[in-house]
Amino acid sequence: xxLSTNKILLAGAATNSAxxxxxxxxxxxxxxxxxxxxxxxxxxxxxWTLLPSTNVVIQMxxxxxxxxxxxxxIAAVSIGVPLFVSDGVNVQAISSNSANITLTLYGSxxxxxxxxxxxxx
Numbered sequence: 065x066x067l068s069t070n071k072i073l074l075a076g077a078a079t080n081s082a083x084x085x086x087x088x089x090x091x092x093x094x095x096x097x098x099x100x101x102x103x104x105x106x107x108x109x110x111x112w113t114l115l116p117s118t119n120v121v122i123q124m125x126x127x128x129x130x131x132x133x134x135x136x137x138i139a140a141v142s143i144g145v146p147l148f149v150s151d152g153v154n155v156q157a158i159s160s161n162s163a164n165i166t167l168t169l170y171g172s173x174x175x176x177x178x179x180x181x182x183x184x185x
Contacts, residue, residue: 085172089108091166092165098123098158098160106153106156107122107150108150109152110149111171111172112145112147114145116144117165119141119142119159120139120141120157122157124154135156138155142160
């Protein structure tokens, strides 16, 4: 998950390596074509960057009823998005041509899980 952006960075760390600021995930869009009601792949919660990806649209649900979604485009077909936020429920990636497309999203390193605060050794 990519909800926090304050991180300790390692100088010279390459993307998606241990200690790097940018970590990547992949999302497969499914084979539905873009519309205001078609369902694609839900984007996990976080702050993401999407480089230009052929035949992919990023959409946000603008309906207050999850059973009857109404999607609006955040990013048009084949256009990258400098930065967008997903709540893990209302943002989706969908194909513009009914083909299943795998795209790469770049987010900040979520860090390591901690078992507690001020633990005794």
